Amino acid sequence: MPKVNQPSVTIDHDKCIAAKGCRTCIDVCPTDILALDEEGKVHMAYDQCWYCLPCQHDCPTKAITVAIPYLLR
Amino acid sequence: MSAITTAIRQMETDVLVIGGGTAGPLAAIKAKEKAPGTRVLLLDKANVKRAGAIAEGMDSVNNAVIPGYATPEQYVKEITIANDGIVNQKAIMAYATRSYDMIRELDSWGVKFEKDETGAYAVKKVHHMGAYVLPMPEGHAIKKFIYKQIRRLGIAVSNRLIATRLLVAPDGRIAGTMALDSRSGEFVVIRAKAVILCTGSAGRLGLPASGYLFGTYENPCNAGDGYSMAYHAGAELSGLECFQINPLIKDYNGPACAYVTGPFGGFTVNAKGERFIKSDYWSGQMMLEFWRELESGNGPVFLKLDHLADETVTRIENILHVTERPTRGLFHEGRHTDYRSDLVEMHISEIGLCGGHSASGVWVDENARTTVPGLYAAGDLCNVAHNYMMGAMVFGMIAGQDAVDYAAGLDLPEFDAGQVEREHARVLAPLERAEGLDPTDVEYKLRRMVNDYLQPPKVTRKMEIGLDRFAEIREDLKRVKAGNPHELMRALEIHAIVDCAELAARASLFRTESRWGLYHYRSDFEERNDAEWFCFVEVRKGPDGKPEIFKRPVDPYIVPVGDDERDAYNQLRIETAAE
Amino acid sequence: MSDPEIAILLAALDDRDPEVRRLAILTAADAVHEDALPFIRASRDDDPGVRLEAVSALEGVAAEEAVEALVDRLDDQDGEVAAAAARSLAEIQDRTAGPALLRRLASARGAARAAILAALRRLRLEGALAPALAALDDGLAAVRREAVMVLGYLQDPAALPRLAERVAGDPSAEVRRAAVGALGYGSAELVLAGLLAGLADGDWQTREEAASILGRLRPAGVTGALIAALTDDYWQVRLKAAVALGKYRETLAIPALAEALTHPIGNLRKEAVNALGAIGHRDAVPALQAMLDDSDVEVRKAARHALAGF
Numbered sequence: 001m002p003k004v005n006q007p008s009v010t011i012d013h014d015k016c017i018a019a020k021g022c023r024t025c026i027d028v029c030p031t032d033i034l035a036l037d038e039e040g041k042v043h044m045a046y047d048q049c050w051y052c053l054p055c056q057h058d059c060p061t062k063a064i065t066v067a068i069p070y071l072l073r
Numbered sequence: 074m075s076a077i078t079t080a081i082r083q084m085e086t087d088v089l090v091i092g093g094g095t096a097g098p099l100a101a102i103k104a105k106e107k108a109p110g111t112r113v114l115l116l117d118k119a120n121v122k123r124a125g126a127i128a129e130g131m132d133s134v135n136n137a138v139i140p141g142y143a144t145p146e147q148y149v150k151e152i153t154i155a156n157d158g159i160v161n162q163k164a165i166m167a168y169a170t171r172s173y174d175m176i177r178e179l180d181s182w183g184v185k186f187e188k189d190e191t192g193a194y195a196v197k198k199v200h201h202m203g204a205y206v207l208p209m210p211e212g213h214a215i216k217k218f219i220y221k222q223i224r225r226l227g228i229a230v231s232n233r234l235i236a237t238r239l240l241v242a243p244d245g246r247i248a249g250t251m252a253l254d255s256r257s258g259e260f261v262v263i264r265a266k267a268v269i270l271c272t273g274s275a276g277r278l279g280l281p282a283s284g285y286l287f288g289t290y291e292n293p294c295n296a297g298d299g300y301s302m303a304y305h306a307g308a309e310l311s312g313l314e315c316f317q318i319n320p321l322i323k324d325y326n327g328p329a330c331a332y333v334t335g336p337f338g339g340f341t342v343n344a345k346g347e348r349f350i351k352s353d354y355w356s357g358q359m360m361l362e363f364w365r366e367l368e369s370g371n372g373p374v375f376l377k378l379d380h381l382a383d384e385t386v387t388r389i390e391n392i393l394h395v396t397e398r399p400t401r402g403l404f405h406e407g408r409h410t411d412y413r414s415d416l417v418e419m420h421i422s423e424i425g426l427c428g429g430h431s432a433s434g435v436w437v438d439e440n441a442r443t444t445v446p447g448l449y450a451a452g453d454l455c456n457v458a459h460n461y462m463m464g465a466m467v468f469g470m471i472a473g474q475d476a477v478d479y480a481a482g483l484d485l486p487e488f489d490a491g492q493v494e495r496e497h498a499r500v501l502a503p504l505e506r507a508e509g510l511d512p513t514d515v516e517y518k519l520r521r522m523v524n525d526y527l528q529p530p531k532v533t534r535k536m537e538i539g540l541d542r543f544a545e546i547r548e549d550l551k552r553v554k555a556g557n558p559h560e561l562m563r564a565l566e567i568h569a570i571v572d573c574a575e576l577a578a579r580a581s582l583f584r585t586e587s588r589w590g591l592y593h594y595r596s597d598f599e600e601r602n603d604a605e606w607f608c609f610v611e612v613r614k615g616p617d618g619k620p621e622i623f624k625r626p627v628d629p630y631i632v633p634v635g636d637d638e639r640d641a642y643n644q645l646r647i648e649t650a651a652e
Numbered sequence: 653m654s655d656p657e658i659a660i661l662l663a664a665l666d667d668r669d670p671e672v673r674r675l676a677i678l679t680a681a682d683a684v685h686e687d688a689l690p691f692i693r694a695s696r697d698d699d700p701g702v703r704l705e706a707v708s709a710l711e712g713v714a715a716e717e718a719v720e721a722l723v724d725r726l727d728d729q730d731g732e733v734a735a736a737a738a739r740s741l742a743e744i745q746d747r748t749a750g751p752a753l754l755r756r757l758a759s760a761r762g763a764a765r766a767a768i769l770a771a772l773r774r775l776r777l778e779g780a781l782a783p784a785l786a787a788l789d790d791g792l793a794a795v796r797r798e799a800v801m802v803l804g805y806l807q808d809p810a811a812l813p814r815l816a817e818r819v820a821g822d823p824s825a826e827v828r829r830a831a832v833g834a835l836g837y838g839s840a841e842l843v844l845a846g847l848l849a850g851l852a853d854g855d856w857q858t859r860e861e862a863a864s865i866l867g868r869l870r871p872a873g874v875t876g877a878l879i880a881a882l883t884d885d886y887w888q889v890r891l892k893a894a895v896a897l898g899k900y901r902e903t904l905a906i907p908a909l910a911e912a913l914t915h916p917i918g919n920l921r922k923e924a925v926n927a928l929g930a931i932g933h934r935d936a937v938p939a940l941q942a943m944l945d946d947s948d949v950e951v952r953k954a955a956r957h958a959l960a961g962f
Contacts, residue, residue, distance in 0.1 A: 002556075020671045024678065030119040030128055030294050031287065032233065032255060032559060046559065048287045051400045054123040060678060060705065068400055071285040072324050073407050183712060183743050190804035190833030192776075224683075338888070338919050340950075348918060348948045380917060382888065384857060 007044035008051060008069045009034065015063035018042045025055035025064055081497065082254075084263040086114035086229070087480045088473070091236045091250060092271035092299070093117030094125015094292070095462055096452030098219045099469030100269045100476070105226045108477040113228050114263070118235040118255065118562070119294055122220050126273060126292050126429075126453065127462060130213035132396040133332045134186065135355070135461045136205050138172035142196040143203030145169035149632040151202050154639055155354035156432055156458045157588050157601070159312070159609060162631050164457045167439040171467045176207070179466070183218040185211035197336040201353035206332050210388075213396040234261060235562050236298065238496050239268060239306040239448070242486035247306065247447035249488065251496045253565065258504065258558035260497050264488065266480035267447045269472045270435065271465075272299030274317065274453040275573040277566065279423030279528060280520040283324050286513070290319055290326050290422040291453075299454040300426060301569035303435045304576065304620075309444040310612045311436040311456040311625070313573075313580035315592045316529065317427035318360050322376070323420040327398040329376060331355070334393075337385050339378045341419065343371035355459070357431065357590030364421055364529075364591050375416035386412045421591075423520075424528055426573055429465060431592055432458035433577075436611060436625075441472035444613070447486075449476055502551075503564045509554030512564040519546045519567060523574050527581070530596040536578045543575045576612050576620060583622045584610050657683075662690055670699035677702060681709035688713050692721040700730040707736045714746035723756045726764035738767035742774075750777045757783050762792055769798035773805050781808055788814055793824035800827060804834030812838045816846030825855035832861045840871035851877055856886040863889055867896025875902040882908040887917045894920065898927030906931065910939045918948035925951060929958025937962060 016022075019040050026034045026042065033046040034055060049069055056064045067073075090101045093115050101115040117124045138148045148169040153160050176194070180186060187195040187208040198204035209215075223230065233255050240248040240262070249264040276291020287293040304310055320329035320341070329341060343349050343366050352359035367374050378386055389412065394402030410417055428434035434456035441449045449472035452465035460468065503509070526539025550568060555561035586602035587595050608624040615621035664676035677694055691713075694706035707725050710718050725737035741753075754777070757768045769787060772780045780802050787799035800818060803811040818831035832850040835843040847869075850862030863881055866874055881893035882905070894912060897905040905927070912924035925943050928936040943955035 017671045017675065020669070020675055022675050022678075027120050027232075028123040030124060030292060032119065032562075048293070048563075050287050050289075050293050052129055052292070053399045054128055057129075057399075058123070060674060060701070066400065068325075068404050068407060069285055069288065072283045072288050072404070181745060183745065189836060190801060190830055191807060191837040192774075192805040338891075340919075348950055351949055351953065382856070382886070385888075 002045050003037075004044045004047045006070065008049045008067045009044040009055065010065050010067070011042045012063045012065070013041050015061045016042055017061055022060065024058050024060060028054040028058050030054070082259050082261045084114070084231075084261060085112075085485065086263065086265050087112040088114070088267050088269065088476045089249060089263055089265035090115045090269045090271060090473070092125070092273060092452070092454075093119075093121030093230070093232075094271065094273055094452065095127055096454075096465040096469035096472070097125075097269070097271035098223055099466045100271060100449075100451060100473035101228045102219075102222050102226060102473070103470040104473035104477045105228050107474050108481070111477050111480065114265070115223065115228055115230045116234050116236060116252065116263075117230075117232055118298075120232045121223065121230050123216060124294070126295070127215055127397070128292065129399055130215050130396040131209055131462050132212055132330070132392050133209055134176070134207040134463050135332050136172070136459065136463055137176060137194070137196060137207040138169045138205065139176070139194055139196055139207070140173060143205055145172075146632050147203045148205070150634055150638065151200065151354060152459050153630070153632070153634050155356040158603075158607060158634075159432070159588070159627060160458050161438070161628060163439040163628065164437065166631060167471060168457065168460060168464045168467045171470070172463055175463060175467050175470065179215075179218070182222055184215050185209060199332055199335045206336065208333065208336065208392075209396065210392045211396075213399070235565065236272075236302060237500050237565055238492075239302050240264070240488040240492065241306050241445070242488060244486075245307070245446065246486055247445055248486040250302075251493060251500070253500055253558070253562065255558050255562040258501075258561065260500060262493055264485050266483045266485060267449065267476040269441075269449040269451060269469075269476055270299045270303060270454055271450070271452045271469060272302075272454050274425050274427035274429065275300050275570070276425045276427070277570055278425045278520065278523055278573055278577070280517070280524050281326065281423045282420055286516060286520070288326055289425075290321060290328070291425055291427065295453070296566035297426065297569040297573040298566065299435065299450065300576070301572040303443060303445075303448070303450065304572060304612070304614055306445055306448060307614055308448060308450075309436040310434070310576065311609050312431075312433040313426060313577045313612055314584050314610055315357070315432045315589050316527075316577070317422075317425040317431045317433070318357075318529070318591055319422040319430060320360070320363050320374075321420055321422045322401070322404070323373070323418040325401065325404045326422070327393070327401045327404070329419060330393060334376065334378060334389055337389055338381055339376065339389070342375050342377045342416070344373060344375070345371055346377070352590075355430075357588075357592035359590065360421065360592065361590035361594060367421065374419045376419055377416055378412040379414055379416065381412075383413060423524065426577060427453045428456045428458065429453035429460050429462070431589070432456055436609075437468070439471075440475045441468050442475065447479060500565060501561070503553045503555035504558075504561055506552070506554040509552045510549055512553050512555060512560055512567060515546065515549055515553055516563070516567050516570065519543070519571055519574065522546070527574065527578055529591050529594040531581050531594060533582065533595070533597050536582050540575065540578050543571055543578070546571055579620055579622055580610050580612055665690055665694055670697070670702055673697065673699065673702045674705050677705040677709055681705065688715055688718045692717055695721045695725055700728075700733055703728065703730065703733045704736055707733055707740055711740040712743035712745060713740075714744050714749035716749075716752045719744070719749050719752040720756070723753075723760070723764070723768065726760070726767050734763070738763075738770065741767055741771035744771055745774065747775050747777060750775055750779065754779050754783065763794065765790065766792065766794040766798045769795065769802050773798070773802050776805050778806075781806055781811065785811060785814055788818060793827055796822065796824065796827045797830050800830045800834050804830070804837065807837040809838065809842065812842050812846075816843065816849070819846045819853070819858075820849045825853075825858060828853055828855060829858040829861055832858055832865065836865045836868065840869045843869065844871045844874065847871070848874060848877055851881060856884070856889055859884060859889045860886070860892050863892035863896055867892065867899050870900060875900050875904065878902075879905050879908050882912055887915060887920045890915070891920045891923050894923040894927045898923075898930035901931045903931060903933050906933060906936055910936065913939055913943060918946075918951055921946065921948065921951045922954045925954040925958055929954070929961055932961060934962065
């Protein structure tokens with residue numbers, strides 16, 4: 001599973017409840033860049049972020065923070 | 074890998090809607106409401122809940138036609154003038170007469186439009202003639218309310234399916250689509266009696282100034298898939314030389330928001346702090362003025378809000394930093410920009426194709442019908458000029474309602490098994506390659522070439538060179554490798570982007586005049602030439618498989634525009650020598 | 653969603669793990685749209701996260717038990733849950749929710765009273781008139797503001813004197829401003845005093861709103877006050893006064909409008925030009941001609957347009 005080096009989408013794994021079956025952020029991402037890794041944790045798999053925020057807004061436990069990608073900052 | 078690549082799933086429906094953003098859901102909802110027994114399937118490459126240009130809402134309706142503020146005739150006239158006369162007035166009128174009812178229906182679904190303390194719509198006057206701007210300060214949840222209607226009607230939804238080519242029956246009518254599941258890699262054949270394309274703009278055409286491939290003005294899922302699919306199905310495309318270019322915040326894909334900040338007193342200035350835009354309606358003319366100022370000694374250009382009261386700025390922030398582009402505040406914070414004390418540097422967007430903001434798209438009549446029987450188009454993908462969000466919804470509705478009538482009593486059309494086999498091979502080829510080019514590299518190179526050779530001012534020789542480069546990239550596409558279905562989706566999108574780039578270049582070369590301000594500004598044909606070019610420029614796939622380009626006359630107007638009216642408008646935006 | 657799937661979800665609602673219960677609500681909210689009972693039950697869950705999702709899932713549901721459950725949560729100890737309950741109530745479109753809302757309004761206090769009034773606004777129920785009028789005397793500004801909005805939507809002339817009273821004497825600027833806006837449904841004569849009070853308000857946004865509504869309703873005998881507003885401390889108020897005076901075509905306003913042509917804010921100069929053009933008196937021509945050389949293109953355009961009318 002690919003990973004992005006300096007991801008603009010970061011996930012607080014202490015808050016994330018993907019292990020309980022939550023797939024909210026993975027489902028809503030328009031560019032489909034969020035994925036589960038081998039340990040069942042969510043991460044940003046592709047550097048194709050539109051920083052549009054459904055993942056952050058829809059996350060039930062507020063585990064996601066989206067930053068502006070470096071090239072635009 | 075071969076286990077993934079051999080699976081072919083078959084699906085069937087009566088009306089197939091491709092694209093779950095703005096027009097698509099309305100098409101599906103209105104089809105199902107009109108004929109509840111009809112099977113309706115709504116497809117999206119992302120997730121319908123959060124798909125499309127309004128995934129995070131919309132901050133304003135730009136073209137509300139509300140009794141007491143504007144009439145449909147007035148609106149048709151305004152769009153005709155703003156679009157330099159090249160419009161299908163019947164299609165514009167089809168929107169204008171349904172605009173108010175659509176707003177009221179959305180209102181009844183829970184969508185929030187600004188109202189005053191008595192519950193009346195708070196329409197703002199931004200343009201010179203009519204008043205069309207209806208703010209949506211709480212418009213962030215619009216998709217949620219539309220999605221509720223999809224659930225209420227029990228409409229079948231299929232997410233993460235990317236349509237690649239339409240199925241065409243031997244008699245030329247539409248027969249369905251072929252698609253790729255971007256999670257499983259499954260190849261899917263969906264048979265349908267009618268297909269409504271609502272795949273949005275070609276928004277991943279030019280490369281944004283930031284260089285970030287996905288930092289586009291439009292939702293980057295909108296790679297131009299629909300333009301490409303309609304073209305390969307034999308449909309006529311229109312106005313591909315009329316590019317979409319918008320004023321943007323420098324380095325960030327947030328719009329200038331004249332419609333949001335204007336009613337509060339904000340405006341665009343040059344480096345001297347002076348207002349300079351003369352054009353009254355959002356148009357290519359406005360963009361030309363914007364671009365000239367950027368390039369002149371008066372540049373760059375800024376959004377000015379620092380003269381507004383603190384309370385007003387807070388209200389603006391509560392709209393602009395919450396709805397449509399909610400990371401806007403974060404961006405400004407990173408650049409230490411505060412509207413209260415700082416001007417915001419502006420720039421222009423990368424080029425794209427978009428009926429919603431300019432006038433390029435799949436040709437449709439006032440019933441949203443394309444030139445292929447059974448194929449419809451709506452939203453940013455179709456060529457109904459300056460249609461915006463509300464036009465997408467209205468044309469989605471028109472398409473959905475017409476499509477159920479078309480599909481009624483029709484058997485599922487036959488399709489060509491050979492076409493499926495060829496497409497299956499084309500789609501999955503990048504997965505089969507042991508090594509090859511990285512899709513990201515190919516896309517970056519292609520879109521850099523688009524900037525170099527197609528971005529206005531358009532120059533004949535440059536566009537010709539561009540066509541050579543695009544042809545070479547087509548060859549490169551035969552060597553692209555995808556490691557998984559996600560990368561495969563991205564690789565396939567490049568095919569659509571290169572189709573759009575080539576067709577946009579050919580249409581631009583064909584129209585040997587300048588028109589629509591910056592959208593089709595040719596330095597070697599600077600004048601507008603109504604004698605030869607008062608017509609649409611159309612593209613379709615010829616019998617030899619190559620693009621065929623031709624003129625389509627503008628139908629006689631149903632709302633006449635007098636010379637005096639055109640002059641009254643021009644007089645305001647052109648400073649006369651007598652002054 | 654099929655019955656067995658719903659059964660699994662309902663079983664998950666009894667799971668010991670609150671996060672599992674919460675996810676069950678999220679999934680069910682996405683699929684089920686008629687049966688509100690599981691959400692109503694979950695709205696009383698021990699875990700605030702579960703209550704939050706349950707209350708959100710009940711958004712806009714007009715059934716009596718759902719309304720009751722949401723109103724119960726307006727006083728939730730968790731602020732997020734209470735806010736979500738208020739949002740869910742405000743989304744109700746169906747007037748069948750009216751009786752339950754009105755019944756609960758009678759005993760509601762504080763923020764809950766404001767939330768129920770906000771939910772009643774769009775329903776435009778006759779029965780909301782009396783309780784909204786009563787709520788105008790609430791100690792909490794948020795309640796008074798929502799009451800004003802309910803009355804504005806109801807548009808009953810009987811409420812106009814009480815709204816004018818709010819403009820004249822409410823301690824909260826938010827309430828005064830909303831009351832000025834609500835007066836917009838009245839006939840010009842009935843709301844004149846209230847709007848003049850608004851034009852003299854200490855809060856500039858209230859003055860701005862009053863000037864704007866005066867321009868729309870155009871009652872007799874107020875142009876003097878509007879001319880005075882052309883020297884308001886805030887250019888925003890001057891701008892709306894200029895627009896209003898243009899609609900009145902008040903020739904007495906010409907000197908003050910000509911004065912406004914020298915203001916540093918282009919937005920104001922533009923509307924002063926427009927107003928002088930609308931008034932159409934030849935005395936203004938020299939001043940308008942001078943504006944053809946303004947530094948602001950919008951002002952130049954407006955001046956050209958105004959002069960073309962002579």
